[in-house]
Amino acid sequence: MYIEKTSLSGGFFVSKSLYLSGMFDELKYWYLRDHKLFRTLSMSQIRQLCIITGFKKAQKGDVIYFGTSEMPRIYLLKKGSIKIVSLDDEGNEIVKDVIQKGDLFGHLELDEGDEGNEYAKALTPEVSICSFLQSDFEQLMLKHPDLALSYTKFVGLKMKRLRNNYNNLISKDAKSRLVSFFTEWAEREGTEIEGRIHFENYLTQNDIAQIICTSRQTAVQLLTELENKGLIYYSRKEIIIENLQKLKEI
Amino acid sequence: MYIEKTSLSGGFFVSKSLYLSGMFDELKYWYLRDHKLFRTLSMSQIRQLCIITGFKKAQKGDVIYFGTSEMPRIYLLKKGSIKIVSLDDEGNEIVKDVIQKGDLFGHLELDEGDEGNEYAKALTPEVSICSFLQSDFEQLMLKHPDLALSYTKFVGLKMKRLRNNYNNLISKDAKSRLVSFFTEWAEREGTEIEGRIHFENYLTQNDIAQIICTSRQTAVQLLTELENKGLIYYSRKEIIIENLQKLKEI
DNA sequence: AGGGAAATGTCAAGAAGCCGACATTCGCAC
DNA sequence: GTGCGAATGTCGGCTTCTTGACATTTCCCT
Incomplete structure (x- = not known):
C-alpha cells in the first residue's frame, strides 16, 4: 500500500492517511502496535505517543544522529538493520551494537547520561525508524503499569544478552x-x-x-x-x- | 539497638518488635525503606513485601544458595559484601559479580531463566541479606508505576556498569x-x-x-x-x- | 602449638592474537 | 570505461597473556 507523505514541522514525515482514514491506518503506519511491548495499550495511548513521534527513512551508509543535545529519545527500528558506533581517540568507528528490525534502541536505560559521540548508521539499503521522547514514554509508563513491567523485562533481556557476550569474551x-x-x-x-x-x-x-x-x-x-x-x-x-x-x- | 528475634515457619527470623512497637521498628529492621528504590512506597506497601520476606545472616565463606529450584527471588544486601559465583566444567569458582552493601541482586531481570549453578558467598565477616519473591515484587510494581519506573532505571544503571566493564575488557x-x-x-x-x-x-x-x-x-x-x-x-x-x-x- | 589447606609469590615456555605492511579486488562515481 | 577509495586477503614479527610448575607464607582448626 502506498502512503502519500506530507512534510510537517520538525522535518519528519507523517502519513497523510492519518487525517483521512482514521486510527487503523495510523497504527499500521507507526508500527508501534506491532511491537509486543505496546500490545496492551489502547489506541488512544498509542496515539499519545505517536503525536510526538518522529519518523525517519535512511539509505545504506546514512548516519542517524541520536546522541546529540536534543531531548533523549527511544527509537524503534521498523525496517532494515543499523549499527550503533562511537569514535575512538583516533577517530575510528567502534561498533557498539547492531540493531535488527523490530528492536528498540537509544536511551533505553531512561537515564540522563549522554552517550556523547554515538550515532547510528544504516547497514541495509532501506531503513525506517520511528522514535518518541523518553519523557513521554515515562509518562505513559506511569499510567500503564503493565507497560512498565513489560519494559523492565525487556531491558532485563537486553542485559542478559550483554552478559552473555561478556561471558563469551572471557x-x-x-x-x-x-x-x-x-x-x-x-x-x-x-x-x-x-x-x-x-x-x-x-x-x-x-x-x-x-x-x-x-x-x-x-x-x-x-x-x-x-x-x-x-x-x-x-x-x-x-x-x-x-x-x-x-x-x-x- | 538490640532486637530479639523469633523463629517463624520457613526458617527465617523476624523482629519480635514487629508485633510490639509498630511499623517504625519493622521498617528499620527490614531496611527496605532505606533503599532509594522503595522511598516512594507507603508503609503498608512495604509491609506487603515484608510479609513474605526472608532474612538471613551469614559469616565469611558461607554459601548462600539462590539459583535453586525455589521461586525466583530478589535479594537486598543489607550489610557486608558478597560475591556471586558459578562453577565451570572443572568445578572451579568463576566470579560473576561482587555485591556491595545496599545493592540488589538475584533475579533482577524478572525473567524465568535459571542461573542454574550460581550461588553467593560471603566475603566479609558478617553479612545480612533480606529477600522477597520476584512475583510479589511484580505485583507491587503493577500497583506502583513509579516504583516500576525507578526499578527500570536501576536495572539500566546496572546494565551501564556492565557495558563499561565490557568496553574496558575490549x-x-x-x-x-x-x-x-x-x-x-x-x-x-x-x-x-x-x-x-x-x-x-x-x-x-x-x-x-x-x-x-x-x-x-x-x-x-x-x-x-x-x-x-x-x-x-x-x-x-x-x-x-x-x-x-x-x-x-x- | 602444630599441621594442613588455602593463599601468595616467582619463573619460564608457549600460545593467541595484535599490528604494520603490502597486494589484490570490488564497487561506485565521474 | 576509468579511476579512486574502500574492502578484502596474506604474511610475519612482536607483545601480551596464559599455563603449569614450584616454593613460600599465612591462616585456621583442633
Missing part, C-alpha cells in the same frame, strides 16, 4: 565467538535451503571483527579457515552455513 | 583494568588518611584476577609492579593507594 577464544555469532545470526535471519542456511551479509569484515572483539586480520583468518573446511561460504553479499551441526561442534 | 589491557578497578574500589569504600586512601581487602588475588579478567599470575605481577613503583600498598587485609593521581595517570 571464556571463549575468537573462533568460538565467531561461530556463535554466525549461528545466532543464522537463527535470527537465515532461511534454510536444502540443508544449508542462507542469510544476507550486510556487515563488513571489520564490523564482524569488532562484534566478536578481535582484529580484522584474525577474523579474516578464521573466516578462510572455516571456508576451507567447507563449513561456511562467505562473500560480501551473502553468507551460507553449509553444515550447521559441524559448525557448532567446533 | 579496549584496555590488564594493567589499566586493574588500576580502574582499584580506583573505583577506593572511591566506593576508601577513606582518606593523610593523602592516602585506605580500604579493607576482602578479596583474594584470585578474585581480583577474575574481576579484571586475567590470570592470577598476571594479577600478582601487576600488583607487585604497582607496589614497587610506590603507587599502592597491598596486603591480605588492606589496600592503600599511596598516590591516586599517579595511579590514574598510568
Whole structure:
C-alpha cells in the first residue's frame, strides 16, 4: 500500500492517511502496535505517543544522529538493520551494537547520561525508524503499569544478552565467538535451503571483527579457515552455513 | 539497638518488635525503606513485601544458595559484601559479580531463566541479606508505576556498569583494568588518611584476577609492579593507594 | 602449638592474537 | 570505461597473556 507523505514541522514525515482514514491506518503506519511491548495499550495511548513521534527513512551508509543535545529519545527500528558506533581517540568507528528490525534502541536505560559521540548508521539499503521522547514514554509508563513491567523485562533481556557476550569474551577464544555469532545470526535471519542456511551479509569484515572483539586480520583468518573446511561460504553479499551441526561442534 | 528475634515457619527470623512497637521498628529492621528504590512506597506497601520476606545472616565463606529450584527471588544486601559465583566444567569458582552493601541482586531481570549453578558467598565477616519473591515484587510494581519506573532505571544503571566493564575488557589491557578497578574500589569504600586512601581487602588475588579478567599470575605481577613503583600498598587485609593521581595517570 | 589447606609469590615456555605492511579486488562515481 | 577509495586477503614479527610448575607464607582448626 502506498502512503502519500506530507512534510510537517520538525522535518519528519507523517502519513497523510492519518487525517483521512482514521486510527487503523495510523497504527499500521507507526508500527508501534506491532511491537509486543505496546500490545496492551489502547489506541488512544498509542496515539499519545505517536503525536510526538518522529519518523525517519535512511539509505545504506546514512548516519542517524541520536546522541546529540536534543531531548533523549527511544527509537524503534521498523525496517532494515543499523549499527550503533562511537569514535575512538583516533577517530575510528567502534561498533557498539547492531540493531535488527523490530528492536528498540537509544536511551533505553531512561537515564540522563549522554552517550556523547554515538550515532547510528544504516547497514541495509532501506531503513525506517520511528522514535518518541523518553519523557513521554515515562509518562505513559506511569499510567500503564503493565507497560512498565513489560519494559523492565525487556531491558532485563537486553542485559542478559550483554552478559552473555561478556561471558563469551572471557571464556571463549575468537573462533568460538565467531561461530556463535554466525549461528545466532543464522537463527535470527537465515532461511534454510536444502540443508544449508542462507542469510544476507550486510556487515563488513571489520564490523564482524569488532562484534566478536578481535582484529580484522584474525577474523579474516578464521573466516578462510572455516571456508576451507567447507563449513561456511562467505562473500560480501551473502553468507551460507553449509553444515550447521559441524559448525557448532567446533 | 538490640532486637530479639523469633523463629517463624520457613526458617527465617523476624523482629519480635514487629508485633510490639509498630511499623517504625519493622521498617528499620527490614531496611527496605532505606533503599532509594522503595522511598516512594507507603508503609503498608512495604509491609506487603515484608510479609513474605526472608532474612538471613551469614559469616565469611558461607554459601548462600539462590539459583535453586525455589521461586525466583530478589535479594537486598543489607550489610557486608558478597560475591556471586558459578562453577565451570572443572568445578572451579568463576566470579560473576561482587555485591556491595545496599545493592540488589538475584533475579533482577524478572525473567524465568535459571542461573542454574550460581550461588553467593560471603566475603566479609558478617553479612545480612533480606529477600522477597520476584512475583510479589511484580505485583507491587503493577500497583506502583513509579516504583516500576525507578526499578527500570536501576536495572539500566546496572546494565551501564556492565557495558563499561565490557568496553574496558575490549579496549584496555590488564594493567589499566586493574588500576580502574582499584580506583573505583577506593572511591566506593576508601577513606582518606593523610593523602592516602585506605580500604579493607576482602578479596583474594584470585578474585581480583577474575574481576579484571586475567590470570592470577598476571594479577600478582601487576600488583607487585604497582607496589614497587610506590603507587599502592597491598596486603591480605588492606589496600592503600599511596598516590591516586599517579595511579590514574598510568 | 602444630599441621594442613588455602593463599601468595616467582619463573619460564608457549600460545593467541595484535599490528604494520603490502597486494589484490570490488564497487561506485565521474 | 576509468579511476579512486574502500574492502578484502596474506604474511610475519612482536607483545601480551596464559599455563603449569614450584616454593613460600599465612591462616585456621583442633
